[in-house]
Amino acid sequence: MSEAASRLPFSAKSRRTVEQPISYLIQTALHNPHLINLAAGLVDPRTLPVEQCEQITQRLFGDDARARAALQYDTTLGLRTLRKELLSHLARVEQVPEGELGYSADDILVTTGSQQVLYLVGDVLLDPGDIVIAANPSYFVYTGTLTSLGATVVAAPMDEDGMDADAVEQVLLRLQREGRLSRVKLIYCTSYFDNPTGLTLSLPRRRKLLELARRFSTHHRIMIHEDAAYRELRYDGQPLPSIKSFDRENRHVIISNTFSKPFAPGIKLGYSAMPADLLDAVVQQKGNHDFGSANVCQYIALNALQSGMYQSHVQTLCQSYRAKRDAILQSLSRHMPKHPELSWTKPHGGLYVWLTLPADIDTRRSSRMFQRCVSAGVLYVPGDYCFVADEHGELPVNHLRLSFGQVAPEQIDAGIQRLAEVVAQEINEHGAPKMGQKVTSARA
Amino acid sequence: MSEAASRLPFSAKSRRTVEQPISYLIQTALHNPHLINLAAGLVDPRTLPVEQCEQITQRLFGDDARARAALQYDTTLGLRTLRKELLSHLARVEQVPEGELGYSADDILVTTGSQQVLYLVGDVLLDPGDIVIAANPSYFVYTGTLTSLGATVVAAPMDEDGMDADAVEQVLLRLQREGRLSRVKLIYCTSYFDNPTGLTLSLPRRRKLLELARRFSTHHRIMIHEDAAYRELRYDGQPLPSIKSFDRENRHVIISNTFSKPFAPGIKLGYSAMPADLLDAVVQQKGNHDFGSANVCQYIALNALQSGMYQSHVQTLCQSYRAKRDAILQSLSRHMPKHPELSWTKPHGGLYVWLTLPADIDTRRSSRMFQRCVSAGVLYVPGDYCFVADEHGELPVNHLRLSFGQVAPEQIDAGIQRLAEVVAQEINEHGAPKMGQKVTSARA
Known part of the structure; x- marks a missing residue:
């Protein structure tokens, strides 16, 4: 059979379908079981009914x-x-x-x-x-x-x-x-x-x-x-x-x-x-x-x-996640370097905190920061995954998503501390704040 | 809001999507609970694990x-x-x-x-x-x-x-x-x-x-x-x-x-x-x-x-369905009128028997035969549902599908008897066998 003849004739839809970026993070977590996983969108296994x-x-x-x-x-x-x-x-x-x-x-x-x-x-x-x-x-x-x-x-x-x-x-x-x-x-x-x-x-x-x-x-x-x-x-x-x-x-x-x-x-x-x-x-x-x-x-x-x-389980969940939400916000306050361009959301519910870093820090999966975090033992979701490129094809790359869903309460502080140390290192190496960084390219 | 503006903008795929014909049969069965349902593709509730x-x-x-x-x-x-x-x-x-x-x-x-x-x-x-x-x-x-x-x-x-x-x-x-x-x-x-x-x-x-x-x-x-x-x-x-x-x-x-x-x-x-x-x-x-x-x-x-x-359940299922398969085949032999153009399959497994009637008998859901069966208290799947029209747009309409999946063993004989009586009536009214009937149209 020739090479052409052995090829599968995929539909236009299939050719448009790309791997969900989260697959890479799941693989990374599986291969690094010591990681504190602040990336996973999973719910807390401790509170499952x-x-x-x-x-x-x-x-x-x-x-x-x-x-x-x-x-x-x-x-x-x-x-x-x-x-x-x-x-x-x-x-x-x-x-x-x-x-x-x-x-x-x-x-x-x-x-x-x-x-x-x-x-x-x-x-x-x-x-x-x-x-x-x-x-x-x-x-x-x-x-x-x-x-x-x-x-x-x-x-x-x-x-x-x-x-x-x-x-x-x-x-x-x-x-x-x-x-x-x-x-x-x-x-x-x-x-x-x-x-x-x-x-x-x-x-x-x-x-x-x-x-x-x-x-x-x-x-x-x-x-x-x-x-x-x-x-x-x-x-x-x-x-x-x-x-x-x-x-x-x-x-x-x-x-x-x-x-x-x-x-x-x-x-x-x-x-x-x-x-x-x-x-x-x-x-x-x-x-x-x-x-x-x-x-x-x-x-x-x-x-x-x-x-x-169901109804009473939701109440239990809210108590449990509320404590974890409080913990992650406290740890962020305690460990993150003070910087005018560094901030995070204070959610009243859900499983996520969104962190904005100084504009010249690149959080993408190909970035030095991402690799440093994996080495330091903490995983996050690069923020560029969550953005749609604007009309110029530009994506902001200085954000990241943290989830307090799956992570154990006692790991939150250590996870944020590891992350904060990498962020501090990045800020020190980048020097003075610059204007908002965007990149013209697909995800790295 | 104008009529056009209130219309939903369905995709091409949605416009191609038609209701599964089986929905009508499910409705018919629900509205006629006395029916012996030889149409349903459900499994036998008595043998669920x-x-x-x-x-x-x-x-x-x-x-x-x-x-x-x-x-x-x-x-x-x-x-x-x-x-x-x-x-x-x-x-x-x-x-x-x-x-x-x-x-x-x-x-x-x-x-x-x-x-x-x-x-x-x-x-x-x-x-x-x-x-x-x-x-x-x-x-x-x-x-x-x-x-x-x-x-x-x-x-x-x-x-x-x-x-x-x-x-x-x-x-x-x-x-x-x-x-x-x-x-x-x-x-x-x-x-x-x-x-x-x-x-x-x-x-x-x-x-x-x-x-x-x-x-x-x-x-x-x-x-x-x-x-x-x-x-x-x-x-x-x-x-x-x-x-x-x-x-x-x-x-x-x-x-x-x-x-x-x-x-x-x-x-x-x-x-x-x-x-x-x-x-x-x-x-x-x-x-x-x-x-x-x-x-x-x-x-x-x-x-x-x-x-x-699982493995032992499959054996139990096979015993149970084998008995029902034998029962439906025996009932068909016992009750169906003898006719050179009337035949049915003798399956070695699965849940279905396929019945071929004389070519001039119409089994479609719009047919007299279908209505007579509903009145007589038996439901089947019209065979035309299962055919794709040939290049001339023609569909054979003289077949029907019988399922022995869901029906209770003790109902099989009565169901086939009711069906056979309608078939006999149809044959009598149609007179001598003719050549294969097909219709040029979509399902009725």
Whole structure:
């Protein structure tokens, strides 16, 4: 067989699909087991609901009729009794009566983690060349997915109040001027304690994002994909209503939630509510993907909610993560060198702290700093993974993401100390602060 | 908002995606609970492994370290210990030493049911307009998936020996003459007790299909997707080596298997082995879909294999389904009118019997016969769902699929009797046999 003839004929989508950058970090962590891993987006293994799942599965498999139902196929949309519980749960989290959500249980879709619904919504709305507006920085697994789908991500900056809605407006106005508004399909926003910054979209910006989606829906309906994965991991501050809560007519918002962060990634379940016409298309697409997520997991989730174990577990988790969040912030204050260009976020929830270094320090995986950190025994996520290049192809390279999710509480201080020592060394070698550094290139 | 502006901007793929026809049958069954359901592709609820899963989950959640691992994320490829067990299992099923499979555990991918790998392989290889060669009739969920992906399904007929490899050769020669060989990406074949006919690909045809994939790989490598979902549900006859077993170099075959049929659909796990270059692309695609199937389910599957419960459960299942297979064949002999154009398959495994009626009897969902059956209290799958139209757009409409999977043993005879009475009535009203009827139209 000739070389050409032995080649696999990959699809255009496959050729656009690149390895998720996180794979490299996972490999690095596996090969360096002594590392204090502040990179992993995993949840804390110490607080996983082992006893709860033991009780739940004993109850489930001890009840013959339920067990048989759990081991059989269910529908593509998901187990109906679970979707009814999820409707009540969404109302509790939103702090409104169930009737005010504007949903029925049949407007809720259960997916294989919330990643699957990010993919499905993209698959159903996006053709190559279509535009998704996202914050810079953003959740990099999703932007990788969008690249695979052929979509163009147009980024809007964010600040302490989350994605900058005024900047989104400017982006939309520019795209309108350029005659490209017809390609804008989605605005993606992680509205609570986001990945990677830990920051939350402010109340006025929630209203404004929805108003923008409405106002710029001149060619077609522009959707907001509200990723609320970290919503329930709130450690202080006031609860905020979702963007969705302002969309009373249920026209513009997909709100996605997950069991992975507030309960257990191992049952791999997400759930989303969205307008009925979009849901129909998404369910048909899911029919082709898998015609329904694992039913046993859906019964575990159902039982966790019905028994109240889920709700009390979230409280336990919040206590535990709050202490770790406090610890990482204290360690950063204690160990990081004082420098006018060095700062970090102070998240009220979630699993992440976002660190900004002096502009001339390069944090990329190819950088001296990254290698020094690995040698010193600490791992972080290079911030450039989380950025979309601007129109000049430039990416900021002086940020990094720290996660206090998986790391043991007693390791946090040592991890931050190791990191701080490398940062101090970098600052000393670079000398005086310069203006913001960006590089024109793909990830190194 | 104007009507245009309120419209959702669906992707080309979404516009190609049609509702799976089975949805209508599920609705019909739900609204007519008295029906004897010979349509459902569900497994038998009576033989689901309830006690086994009770033991497995007690053991799993009673072991703190394993439980914590099961509740955490794992890799996109799947739990490594499970993949090692699956490698041994594949060797046992193939009846060869593990070393002769030509695989390592890292060549095995765990997916959310085997449907997910059918989708992923399609997603990675198929651009709109590409060609997949499949048997006529074929597994209709998959052909629906291919339509959604924009692929053209070119069908080759089948007979008692399964997909007609000589006809596949003729199809390939024709496509070559037409200059379309460069669009042929996949040959899809359910090689054991297939859905919908229950028939198995003969040994010579296994060799020949592989030989064809090799011979016609002139532009690029043509793959065979061997769907072995029903392989372990064998009730009599000799076990056959897989198509894959002849592909020693591991170049041309993806072999897909599932836990749904031989264990439990509720854990929603499939597993596939394939060439490494294809696997890399498929895993990257799965990274975008869900970055890994439910880990708890993978631990249940692992424990079922390691404890031997899986293997003994398959034996129990085969006994139970063998009795039901015998019952449905006996009932068909007893009740069906004698007619030279009326016949059915006698499967050695799987869950299906395929019935061919006189050519002028229409079995479609819009037909008088279908309505009469619903009124008489029996449901079947219209055979036209399983066919791809030929080049003239014609579909045979005188077949139907019967499943003995879900139906209770004591209902089989009554179900077949009801069906046979309707068939007899149809034959009487149609008079003398005519030549083969086909219709030029989509499904009614």
